[in-house]
Amino acid sequence: MKIAISSLENKEFSKVSDRFARCEYFIIYDHDSLSFTAVINTAKDAGSGAGGKAVKILGDLNVDIVLAPELGPKALEALKAFEIKSYQYPREKTVKEVLYLFYEKKLPELLISTSKGRH
Amino acid sequence: MKIAILSGKGGTGKTTLSVNLFSYLEQATLIDTDVEEPNSHLFLKGNLVKEEIVYKKYPLVDDDLCNYCGKCGDFCNFNAIIPAKKKILVFQDLCHDCGGCAMVCPNEAISYIDKEVGVIYHTQIKENKLFLYGNLTVGEVSGVKIIETLKESTKNAELLLIDSPPGTSCSTVAAIDGADYCIICAEPTPFGLSDMRMVVELLRAEKRNFGVVVNKSNLGNDDIYHYLEEEKIELLEKIKFDREFARIMADGELLINYSKYFKEKIANIARKVLGDKDDQ
Numbered sequence: 001m002k003i004a005i006s007s008l009e010n011k012e013f014s015k016v017s018d019r020f021a022r023c024e025y026f027i028i029y030d031h032d033s034l035s036f037t038a039v040i041n042t043a044k045d046a047g048s049g050a051g052g053k054a055v056k057i058l059g060d061l062n063v064d065i066v067l068a069p070e071l072g073p074k075a076l077e078a079l080k081a082f083e084i085k086s087y088q089y090p091r092e093k094t095v096k097e098v099l100y101l102f103y104e105k106k107l108p109e110l111l112i113s114t115s116k117g118r119h
Numbered sequence: 120m121k122i123a124i125l126s127g128k129g130g131t132g133k134t135t136l137s138v139n140l141f142s143y144l145e146q147a148t149l150i151d152t153d154v155e156e157p158n159s160h161l162f163l164k165g166n167l168v169k170e171e172i173v174y175k176k177y178p179l180v181d182d183d184l185c186n187y188c189g190k191c192g193d194f195c196n197f198n199a200i201i202p203a204k205k206k207i208l209v210f211q212d213l214c215h216d217c218g219g220c221a222m223v224c225p226n227e228a229i230s231y232i233d234k235e236v237g238v239i240y241h242t243q244i245k246e247n248k249l250f251l252y253g254n255l256t257v258g259e260v261s262g263v264k265i266i267e268t269l270k271e272s273t274k275n276a277e278l279l280l281i282d283s284p285p286g287t288s289c290s291t292v293a294a295i296d297g298a299d300y301c302i303i304c305a306e307p308t309p310f311g312l313s314d315m316r317m318v319v320e321l322l323r324a325e326k327r328n329f330g331v332v333v334n335k336s337n338l339g340n341d342d343i344y345h346y347l348e349e350e351k352i353e354l355l356e357k358i359k360f361d362r363e364f365a366r367i368m369a370d371g372e373l374l375i376n377y378s379k380y381f382k383e384k385i386a387n388i389a390r391k392v393l394g395d396k397d398d399q
Contacts (some may be wrong), residue, residue, distance in 0.1 A: 048260055049198025050212045055190065056201050074210055081203035 001031040003102065005008075005095045006061045010038035012096045016089055020068040021054035021075055027095045028061060030097030036095075053084055067098050067107065070114035086110040121276075122392060123298040123327075125283035125291060127314030131306045132334035132358070135298040135368060136388075137282035139375045143385045144393075150269045151252035152294040153284040154237060154262035160252050162225070163370050165244035165398070172238055172319040173253070175216040176231035180207040184228035190387070191220035191229065197260075202381045214259050214398070215289075226345035237265045239272065278393075285314075285323045300392055301329040303353065312346060319350065329353075332388060335360035346386035355391050358384050 006023035008015045015074065017023030022044045028037045039061065043053035051074040058066060059082035066086040079086050087107035089098035101107050125135045136150070138159050141149040151159035153373050178191070178200055185207060191201040195242065199213035200220050211234055221229040237255045251272060253265035262284070270293075273279055283294035295301055299323055303313040315331070316375045331347060336357035347354050367377050374381040 011151055043198075045283060046198070047251040049201075052201040052208060052210060052213075058204075059203060074213075078201055078208055080201065081201070081206045081208050083204070 001065065002061065002063045003031065003065075003067060003077045004058050005029070005067045005089075005098060006041075006069065007038070010040075012036040012099075013094050014071065014090070016067075016093055016098055017096055018069045018091050020066075020071055021050040026054075028063065029099055049074065050093070052078045055079050055084065056081070059078065059084065065102075068104055068110065070096065071110050072115050073113040076110070076113045088114065090097050110113045120300070120393070121279045121281065122300045123283050123295045123301045123365045124304055125318060125346055126285055126293060126304045127176065127316075127318040128306065128311050129285035132304045132310060132332075133283055133285070135374065136169050136278055136302065136304050136332060136385075138310050139373055139381070139385050140389060141250070141280050141306060142373050143375055143382070143389060144278065146247035146339060147278045147280055148249045148253070149280045150272050151222055151250075151271055151282045152266045152269055152290070153282060154253035154255040154265045154269075154290070155284065157252045159250070159282050160240070160242070162368075162373055163242070163244050163250050165241070165242040165250060167239035167240060167278075168243050170238055171241065171268070173236055173265045173268050174233040175214070175236045175261075176218075177211045177214040177216065177234050177324075177340070178209055178220050178229045180209065181228045181230070182206075182227045185301060186226055188225065190223045190225065196220050203340070212258055212260055216264060226250060237262065239265060239269060241272070257297040262290050263293045266290055270297065287314075287317045291318075291321070292325070295325060298327055301327045301390070302336055302392065303329055303331045305331055306335045307341070307343040309342070311339065311341075312343045315343070316346070317354065328354040330391070333357045356384050356388050 004026045006017040007021050007025045007027045008017050010025045026039045043050045043099050046053050052071045055078035088110050124133050126133045151157045156355045189202040193199045197213045199210050201208040239253045242250045253269050255262040284290045305311050330353035332355050337359045
């Protein structure tokens with residue numbers, strides 16, 4: 001199982017991003033190998049549709065779960081199409097902290113979009 | 120002859136210049152191509168003669184023909200088509216109707232359907248004066264289709280004025296396409312100059328003839344004049360800012376009907392751009 005977290009920098013102790021699709025990095029935690037990998041988010045500079053593009057990047061990496069601050073309608077639709085579940089983290093935490101919160105089942109599942117789509 | 124009025128920065132006076140120049144001329148057609156926020160119609164009273172719906176096309180994927188190769192998604196620069204594992208997602212509002220996804224699809228799985236993106240209002244102002252403006256549907260990202268339709272509808276106009284959108288993006292490029300001359304309406308502020316430089320770059324890349332009207336010339340600083348001199352760009356006219364002008368405009372009135380000073384400025388611009396024959 002792979003879990004992706006929107007992050008400001010490329011380490012597991014970096015602060016989480018307060019934007020999902022326009023974050024700097026995705027930190028991918030591999031539940032099976034217990035390893036962290038940082039992926040530069042190339043959707044960040046998309047002129048439009050960053051949400052869909054970010055999800056495509058994660059889907060192609062076979063991510064199963066996304067931890068995000070909020071999600072726009074397009075990102076949510078794309079996550080459903082890629083069969084990726086998403087959970088909402090609180091702001092100002094580190095990647096590792098939100099990951100612990102996820103395993104403690106303290107993060108609510110994101111079922112409806114929490115922000116309007118932005119361009 | 121087609122003349123585009125553009126600015127880079129918003130609020131420099133494109134529409135003020137456009138509607139007054141249009142009203143000054145004996146015979147002309149004006150199109151407001153700032154379809155995201157059209158406002159020329161606020162100053163021009165006429166009869167609505169036609170409402171034209173504008174459509175764009177967006178892709179429809181045939182699931183039976185698609186093999187999820189992902190080429191459409193790789194091609195799309197706007198992320199309007201996202202190939203997922205068992206489904207192709209299409210975000211209609213992001214699509215710019217370029218037709219690229221169908222071209223790269225090896226299985227001919229993509230066809231297109233029409234979607235309404237806006238309306239064009241055709242209005243008759245006087246016998247020899249036609250004015251058209253477009254209005255982009257809220258939520259749509261690109262007004263280019265409407266601008267292209269505005270241009271197509273007025274392609275036979277003898278003298279066409281094009282009130283262009285601000286900025287230097289796709290919609291501005293579409294607005295100045297085919298223009299014989301462009302009038303940059305600039306203001307002498309740091310922001311005004313910075314955005315004007317981008318417009319100059321665009322117009323040079325597009326190989327357009329152009330000149331500059333400095334509006335609100337008594338505000339800001341002299342940098343713009345030094346720039347015009349250095350770049351050897353023609354200064355067509357300087358128009359001062361006057362609180363009274365703002366008041367008249369806020370009432371939806373035309374300045375040429377109220378200010379002799381302003382009317383002379385417009386006359387001079389018309390003379391410089393069109394020559395004496397079209398002068399009133």
